[in-house]
């Protein structure tokens with residue numbers, strides 16, 4: 119109810135206005151909403167911020183920079199920088215990606231050279247491709263960066279390390295000497311975020327600014343390794359784990375809320391010629407577009423909760439020095455981020471398109487969501503690269519499964535029990551246990567298929583790295599299959615263990631089955647190729663999905679209402695709770711800057727002469743008049 123927090127009409131703002139408005143709202147939220155004694159918002163504040171986050175800035179500061187201080191800093195460094203960052207007295211970002219490199223981190227070119235005489239690091243971007251490019255909040259907001267750079271001592275390279283680098287004066291906010299920094303310009307989305315560029319030339323920082331939890335440099339230049347160096351990639355694992363809830367599940371839930379509510383209101387065409395126009399939600403084709411995406415929201419939410427728990431448990435183990443869970447967590451977080459962002463971004467576009475012309479209007483709130491979700495396929499690990507990372511782990515596990523009994527998320531790779539499907543009716547294929555088994559078998563076969571293909575190539579003399587490259591598409595499919603079995607399996611378990619009413623459990627079970635069946639029907643080639651289903655059973659799987667659409671249709675609006683978004687958060691003329699779509703669209707359009715005058719003077723100056731000339735032409739007075 120605080121009008122300072124209510125969204126302005128963002129679509130009618132310029133990019134710079136949106137940037138300033140986001141800054142205003144974010145700082146107001148932090149000042150008003152968050153208890154001063156703590157930092158991490160909890161309870162209703164966190165729930166609100168997570169829903170309102172889309173037009174906040176400082177997300178990298180909050181979601182990456184601060185967690186990195188905790189992950190990579192020593193206790194002394196945390197004690198120094200965490201309070202400053204938590205109170206926003208310093209604003210930071212995570213500066214890793216460069217103009218020339220984002221995915222291949224071993225190719226990063228920014229250098230931090232140790233100067234023993236002064237006990238300082240000298241930071242340089244030796245060429246244009248070394249310039250940091252993309253980090254959020256860096257162009258105009260941040261005054262510090264957590265800079266990921268190649269550490270060099272006496273000419274020897276030690277790999278990527280994290281350095282705290284101040285880039286702007288804390289009083290004037292001007293760039294410091296040797297710092298060239300700015301905004302990278304208009305993007306597909308994230309209009310309110312100043313993703314920036316950063317060119318560093320001979321910038322000196324104290325030796326103490328190397329974040330030294332995992333390694334340190336002594337005053338005499340001695341380099342000490344202190345832990346599993348793969349923990350240096352730990353911040354990316356954490357963000358991949360966290361962004362699923364914030365940047366995939368939440369926006370897809372918003373898009374589904376808008377599209378389902380609108381589809382219940384929008385009447386268009388006839389099913390029975392003798393009856394009146396129907397709500398488009400009555401078309402099975404529309405249900406087939408929308409309801410599987412609603413199911414994806416729930417299944418991704420359940421799977422993400424399990425992954426967050428896994429990451430939490432792993433973090434506790436790391437504190438005890440046990441990093442044995444890291445390979446599985448890396449593979450799972452990389453695969454989940456890639457596969458769910460792929461599904462989520464595609465799903466948001468499917469439901470946008472299902473809203474016809476008004477879905478193309480920014481007044482629907484849908485283009486904003488779609489464009490924002492597209493970024494999840496690229497940032498925090500480009501999806502293809504992440505899927506190949508996941509596949510790398512799966513191929514290793516498949517080899518190990520030949521001699522060991524595997525546990526964890528890859529246990530099914532060593533399950534050699536009979537997994538043939540005996541389903542005779544479409545009801546059999548709605549059974550959660552049957553759907554889980556089908557997904558496990560498909561994933562196991564996909565991993566083994568990719569592995570076998572590569573082994574055969576290597577046996578025939580192809581170098582292993584070439585075999586890997588040539589089979590990349592099969593490896594990516596194996597990663598997707600692995601994640602789908604994980605999402606279906608964890609969701610079935612989660613729902614079965616949920617203490618809730620029978621009616622709610624029934625709906626959730628139906629949504630889970632719909633998600634699994636939609637995945638089967640969208641990938642039935644794999645399920646038949648790997649002998650998981652017969653062609654006849656594939657027909658039953660389609661029948662099973664259609665049956666679930668029919669069963670869920672009556673509850674569709676109630677299900678999306680349960681996401682509990684306010685109209686202010688949705689920012690949608692199509693998805694507002696009162697369903698007054700047309701009145702809202704008209705009011706919204708009238709507020710457009712284009713309509714602040716009846717005649718648009720800027721363009722009229724070009725039009726006017728033609729209007730007069732046209733009249734002359736029509737009345738026979740104009741140039742070369744032939745009329």
Ligand SMILES: CCCCCCCCCCCCCCCCCCC/C=C/C(=O)SCCNC(=O)CCNC(=O)[C@H](O)C(C)(C)COP(=O)(O)OP(=O)(O)OC[C@H]1O[C@@H](n2cnc3c(N)ncnc32)[C@H](O)[C@@H]1OP(=O)(O)O
Pocket residue numbers: 144159167168171174175176177178180181212214215220221222223224254348349351352354355357360361364365444445448496497498499500503507510511
């Ligand atoms: C302020 C208002 C208040 C708001 C309220 C607060 C709310 C805050 C919450 C927010 C939540 C989050 C929201 C997030 C929003 C997101 C916004 C966008 C942010 C975007 C940021 C970025 O994009 S940062 C840059 C990301 N970049 C990448 O991810 C780079 C990807 N590339 C790599 O990771 C690596 O290059 C690689 C893994 C692809 C290859 O690395 P490398 O060549 O070194 O390794 P190999 O492939 O040879 O493998 C070697 C070996 O290492 C293992 N390994 C690789 N990576 C990892 C890892 N991460 N962890 C563990 N192990 C790893 C790999 O498996 C191999 O092991 P083997 O045993 O040898 O097989």
Ligand SMILES: Cc1cc2nc3c(=O)[nH]c(=O)nc-3n(C[C@H](O)[C@H](O)[C@H](O)COP(=O)(O)OP(=O)(O)OC[C@H]3O[C@@H](n4cnc5c(N)ncnc54)[C@H](O)[C@@H]3O)c2cc1C
Pocket residue numbers: 178211212213214215218219220221222251252253254308313493496497498499500501502503506
């Ligand atoms: C909105 C947004 C916010 C961002 N925020 C930050 C931030 O805060 N901090 C930060 O450091 N970075 C940030 N980034 C950068 C982001 O992390 C990189 O864009 C991402 O890691 C991809 O790297 P790249 O852009 O170099 O693409 P590339 O790696 O060059 O990928 C280009 C193409 O090559 C393919 N490719 C690359 N390597 C392989 C391979 N090994 N096998 C097969 N195909 C391959 C990819 O699949 C892709 O199709 C942000 C990016 C965006 C879009």
